[in-house]
Amino acid sequence: MVEVRRSTVVDAPIEEVWALLRDFNGHDTWHPAVTRSSIEDKAPADMIGAVRAFQLADGSHIREQLLALSDRERSFDYCILDAPVPLMGYVAHVRLLPVTDGEQTFWEWRSKFTAPGSREKALEKLVAEDIYEAGFRAIKQLLRGKSKPAASVPSASARTAPLPAKGEDSAQAIVMHAHGGPDVLQYQSIQVARPQSDEVRIRQRFIGVNYIDVYMRTGYFNLISPPGIPGMEAVGVIESVGSSVSGFRPGDRVAYACAPPGAYTNLRVMKADVLVHVPDFLSDEIAGASLLKGITASFLLHEVYRVKPGHVVLVHAAAGGVGLLLTQWAKALGATVIGTTSSEEKVNRIRQAGCDHAINYASTDFAQAVLDITGGAGVDVVYDAVGRDTFEGSLRALKTRGTLVSFGQASGDIGLYEIGKLANKSVTLSRPNYGHYTETRAAILMHAQRFFSMVEKGAVSIGYPRVFRLAEAAAAHQALAERNTIGSIVLSAE
Amino acid sequence: MAEVYVSSVIAAPAGAVWLAVRDFNALPAWAPFVAESRIEQNMRPDQVGCIRSFRLKDGGRIRERLLALSDFDMSCTYSILESPMGVENYIATLALIPITDGNATLATWKASFDAPPEREDGLVRDIGQNVFQAAFTALKSRFGR
Numbered sequence: 001m002v003e004v005r006r007s008t009v010v011d012a013p014i015e016e017v018w019a020l021l022r023d024f025n026g027h028d029t030w031h032p033a034v035t036r037s038s039i040e041d042k043a044p045a046d047m048i049g050a051v052r053a054f055q056l057a058d059g060s061h062i063r064e065q066l067l068a069l070s071d072r073e074r075s076f077d078y079c080i081l082d083a084p085v086p087l088m089g090y091v092a093h094v095r096l097l098p099v100t101d102g103e104q105t106f107w108e109w110r111s112k113f114t115a116p117g118s119r120e121k122a123l124e125k126l127v128a129e130d131i132y133e134a135g136f137r138a139i140k141q142l143l144r145g146k147s148k149p150a151a152s153v154p155s156a157s158a159r160t161a162p163l164p165a166k167g168e169d170s171a172q173a174i175v176m177h178a179h180g181g182p183d184v185l186q187y188q189s190i191q192v193a194r195p196q197s198d199e200v201r202i203r204q205r206f207i208g209v210n211y212i213d214v215y216m217r218t219g220y221f222n223l224i225s226p227p228g229i230p231g232m233e234a235v236g237v238i239e240s241v242g243s244s245v246s247g248f249r250p251g252d253r254v255a256y257a258c259a260p261p262g263a264y265t266n267l268r269v270m271k272a273d274v275l276v277h278v279p280d281f282l283s284d285e286i287a288g289a290s291l292l293k294g295i296t297a298s299f300l301l302h303e304v305y306r307v308k309p310g311h312v313v314l315v316h317a318a319a320g321g322v323g324l325l326l327t328q329w330a331k332a333l334g335a336t337v338i339g340t341t342s343s344e345e346k347v348n349r350i351r352q353a354g355c356d357h358a359i360n361y362a363s364t365d366f367a368q369a370v371l372d373i374t375g376g377a378g379v380d381v382v383y384d385a386v387g388r389d390t391f392e393g394s395l396r397a398l399k400t401r402g403t404l405v406s407f408g409q410a411s412g413d414i415g416l417y418e419i420g421k422l423a424n425k426s427v428t429l430s431r432p433n434y435g436h437y438t439e440t441r442a443a444i445l446m447h448a449q450r451f452f453s454m455v456e457k458g459a460v461s462i463g464y465p466r467v468f469r470l471a472e473a474a475a476a477h478q479a480l481a482e483r484n485t486i487g488s489i490v491l492s493a494e
Numbered sequence: 495m496a497e498v499y500v501s502s503v504i505a506a507p508a509g510a511v512w513l514a515v516r517d518f519n520a521l522p523a524w525a526p527f528v529a530e531s532r533i534e535q536n537m538r539p540d541q542v543g544c545i546r547s548f549r550l551k552d553g554g555r556i557r558e559r560l561l562a563l564s565d566f567d568m569s570c571t572y573s574i575l576e577s578p579m580g581v582e583n584y585i586a587t588l589a590l591i592p593i594t595d596g597n598a599t600l601a602t603w604k605a606s607f608d609a610p611p612e613r614e615d616g617l618v619r620d621i622g623q624n625v626f627q628a629a630f631t632a633l634k635s636r637f638g639r
Binding site: 005006007008009097098099100101102104106108133136 | 499500501502503591592593594595596598600602622627630631
């Protein structure tokens, strides 16, 4: 009997490491020895008993079976069914433990097997060094973001001209030839290139419409130098893949929510490492409408400020796309949620979504209402994407040492503010930027999986979005700007 | 029931760290908040069932019973019999896991206990930070390299 045990410490929170390791079929996206992996019989990768069949770099085939998986212990066991080398009775155990004095993760990988005596030493070395230690190095590199260019939004350096280079296939897209109002969005034919080695080409079905699209259209965020195609998220089916892409194949249903802009089209080339597979329980429309908002809600509630049971949370524009998600998700985390919105009709909607208290800020002094509700104490955290109209009131509604998360400005720019006044309550102010919370593949996968699992267990539900045709993008922007929408908007690309 | 979990990476081989912490009577030698300790009834400190009675530097006295000790798993489990903390059903486990990459040690310390709900959060923080983490921080600097 040979026993192999290797362990290391990774400089990343345990959730990020687990998001990568938990996917029994995901090892071909990170392990250097694995080229192509698939789960047999179309089983889910987290089904106990699932068999992954994969190829090694030398072309040989291996089949392994998932024996146990625990999200509580963050561990899994698997065994080898078929391998080109005599690793007999091979059973492996992988587990993670948090290192609590530092955002680090302990990772142990161990196994037992028997082998012909003459080959024991060589096989032990193969497993320990070429599989386990090589895997450690690959994950560490991936989590440092080395293998993927950062998707930084918005910053001066992120200026892109996302008109595709001359290619072989034509498609339809919304192109903006100047910054300005909705009328700069022109529907026209474009040429789309074939994917490069690390890219895929996606036949897009639905495209999410977000406030950031309005900001890139007007030039408020310096994301597009016209002419260019706006849009940050879409869902579709992979049409072709580049030569070095692993983990994705033609026919896969995928989504993305990240820079660079360019989503408003029916055919798009994208880097493979920003894509996520869409789970079956999400329809195309809902996936296209919600991934960017779901990732946003995940980092706002879990990273920018960690909402815990007992916290009192104020969500502005609680009837909006992100607002409805924040409300339901914060409730699921055990918080008391106070929501604001701008009409009586929407007050009912946000109550249904789970707001413990709903305030119409068009007709009420919401800050005073919040203080009344909290017995004068104020709230732990305010999530404010309204901006100018609510900024002062949000500060008044906070409790001492509370946190104001200002993540948008639907009512206009907040302008200059004298920060000395924040000392009246020792306020912490955060102005988070989507790009900085989604810079690595690990971060994207972690937030997307957290969001998908919230949807799957019913903790958040997403209403069917309002659908415009791609050609009607200007009308969709108009509807979003008028702030008369409940829930989300998508463009249908087909 | 409340639970505490604290872990640290110590820059020394697990075997060496285990030698320092396996002695149930050796808290004063490595835990910065313990003044003196003795084992009751003339038992040996590695005899499962033995009771250590130790005095904290702030004056409090604690009695704990050794429930399990494993040189194989490098772990030690004990319960509190008497303490000034006002906890019930308190059971804790200190365990070491080798980190082969760099020949270091992951030290984990967890506890579960019952206490009045309004005191739980404070106790979790106090035990986690002022006891377990403080002891690990001392171990880290002792084995620092």
